[in-house]
Amino acid sequence: MASLIEAIEIKRKMFFEHEGAPYYCIDVDVSKPTARGGQTLVRIKMRNLLTHAVFDKTFKAGEKFKEPDLVNAPASYLYADGDGFHFMDQNSFETLTLGAPVVGDDKDLLVDNLNVLIQKFNGNPIALQLPPHVELTVTSTEMGNKGDTATGGATKVAVLETGIEIRVPLFIKEGDRVKVHTETRDFAGRA
16 A cells, blocks of 8 residues: 555645545645644645646645656657657657646657656656757758847757757757757756
């Protein structure tokens, strides 16, 4: 049996199960009672990992939660079609499919054979975790002019192979491979 977590033990970035669904703790605030006999309350800002809904909920400090059956499985991106985005589980070699709402804007960073982590709840894929950086090829960019550096913003717009647009330094040209930070979508260096 999975161990139980008390509400008072829940910290930021922890996972817990509430009413049969997995949740991620975004923020937590503990309020101590001011009067004797008052109860300590724990206010948790949490995200439902199945619906991606974010809300605040208050619990008594002693309420117990199960640890969710979450597994991060290494996988490789294969392709996308009308059914969703398809990945190969590198442990079992089965094909896992994630819908467009689950992948969201991360679709702009997916390239063939990209190694990712697929989060599974009770064996079903529910979320995608990208590596910190991905390497993409610049498909088009304007020429940088030397005079453009006077204001200190020596960058230009580049379109990458997946269609995403990012700002890159002036020395980057078409055909170059660049690293993109997956959280901020910023240029992180040459590949």
